[in-house]
Amino acid sequence: MIRINDLSKEYETKKGSVIGVDRVNLTINEGEVFGIVGYSGAGKSSLLRCINLLERPTSGKIEVNGLDLTKLRGEQLRKARLKIGMIFQHFYLISQKTVAENIAFALKAADTPKEKIATRVLELLEMVGLTDKKDVYPAQLSGGQKQRVGIARALANNPSVLLCDEATSALDPNTTLSILRLLKKINRELNITIVLITHEMNVVKEICDRMAVMQDGRVVEEGMVYDIFSNPQADLTKEFISSVVSFEVPQSILDQVTGRIVKVLFKGNVAGEGVISDMVQNFDVRGNFLHGSIEYIQEVPLGLFLMEIQGQPENITRAITYMEGRGAQVEVVRSGH
Ligand SMILES: Nc1ncnc2c1ncn2[C@@H]1O[C@H](COP(=O)(O)OP(=O)(O)OP(=O)(O)O)[C@@H](O)[C@H]1O
Numbered sequence: 001m002i003r004i005n006d007l008s009k010e011y012e013t014k015k016g017s018v019i020g021v022d023r024v025n026l027t028i029n030e031g032e033v034f035g036i037v038g039y040s041g042a043g044k045s046s047l048l049r050c051i052n053l054l055e056r057p058t059s060g061k062i063e064v065n066g067l068d069l070t071k072l073r074g075e076q077l078r079k080a081r082l083k084i085g086m087i088f089q090h091f092y093l094i095s096q097k098t099v100a101e102n103i104a105f106a107l108k109a110a111d112t113p114k115e116k117i118a119t120r121v122l123e124l125l126e127m128v129g130l131t132d133k134k135d136v137y138p139a140q141l142s143g144g145q146k147q148r149v150g151i152a153r154a155l156a157n158n159p160s161v162l163l164c165d166e167a168t169s170a171l172d173p174n175t176t177l178s179i180l181r182l183l184k185k186i187n188r189e190l191n192i193t194i195v196l197i198t199h200e201m202n203v204v205k206e207i208c209d210r211m212a213v214m215q216d217g218r219v220v221e222e223g224m225v226y227d228i229f230s231n232p233q234a235d236l237t238k239e240f241i242s243s244v245v246s247f248e249v250p251q252s253i254l255d256q257v258t259g260r261i262v263k264v265l266f267k268g269n270v271a272g273e274g275v276i277s278d279m280v281q282n283f284d285v286r287g288n289f290l291h292g293s294i295e296y297i298q299e300v301p302l303g304l305f306l307m308e309i310q311g312q313p314e315n316i317t318r319a320i321t322y323m324e325g326r327g328a329q330v331e332v333v334r335s336g337h
Pocket residue numbers: 011012013018019020021038039040041042043044045046047
């Protein structure tokens with residue numbers, strides 16, 4: 001478990017002090033995948049780097065598995081850090097060393113007995129699917145393969161936590177997906193807690209259990225990914241969500257619509273289209289879809305529909321009540337004219 005208590009990080013610059021992280025409190029549970037999102041400059045990297053003390057916080061506390069890292073120095077801190085792996089957007093592999101040597105480097109740094117290094121390197125290569133690239137140099141690898149080496153190196157010393165700093169931002173969408181699946185597999189099979197920072201909501205949607213949204217060094221919203229996607233509170237969160245789930249309908253279309261416009265949300269396994277067609281049949285109203293999508297957030301469906309309902313006002317009201325009774329969340333966007 002990671003406990004971040006009232007953590008602040010200020011940078012001293014020639015122009016005065018700059019706040020990177022501003023009094024953040026977060027608890028990240030053991031075995032979960034936690035995403036931190038925010039625009040550039042929001043403080044994500046600063047916060048992530050404070051978790052393994054790559055940056056020393058100006059104030060506050062970081063506890064990893066019950067150990068207050070801010071109290072540690074020297075050898076004790078070095079040892080504690082070995083249990084926190086990290087991967088980076090630009091991989092940071094040593095170009096003069098082969099794939100196997102890059103991974104062995106992390107094992108040597110942890111004083112692993114020489115005779116154990118070769119076996120462990122092979123184990124790690126197998127885990128990340130790169131057994132055949134053992135003796136190749138980083139320059140001969142694709143971006144996705146380089147990140148796999150980065151992951152193997154980060155896992156070398158059996159960490160309990162893996163920090164991912166924009167780990168897929170330099171990769172194309174297919175490679176991103178394969179790396180995210182690998183991270184999820186590692187999380188499940190090795191029970192490693194993963195904290196990742198990203199500006200892409202698709203990354204969060206794909207693998208995170210919980211998330212936090214940062215702005216100006218602060219956490220503005222935090223919760224289960226599914227809850228946040230289905231009911232974002234902060235304006236910034238709504239903006240981020242709209243990159244995945246959007247209700248933008250051209251004004252020209254809205255101008256032609258005269259009925260009541262409603263946003264209908266179905267969570268989980270409620271079959272949205274079925275409820276809507278039952279409603280149309282039962283209440284003498286007509287439904288006209290303006291927008292609709294079903295997103296899968298960690299395999300749980302979230303159905304979102306924007307629709308116009310036409311009919312007698314009392315029938316429309318009864319129809320909406322009916323949909324709510326069947327588990328939908330309905331919001332009237334425009335009452336109609
Ligand atoms: N070493 C540093 N010296 C001075 N200011 C810094 C330093 N590192 C970060 N900052 C400042 O701290 C604030 C937060 O930056 P940070 O890099 O943590 O944000 P971020 O959300 O990770 O953004 P990005 O995605 O662009 O890295 C910014 O105002 C930034 O300019």
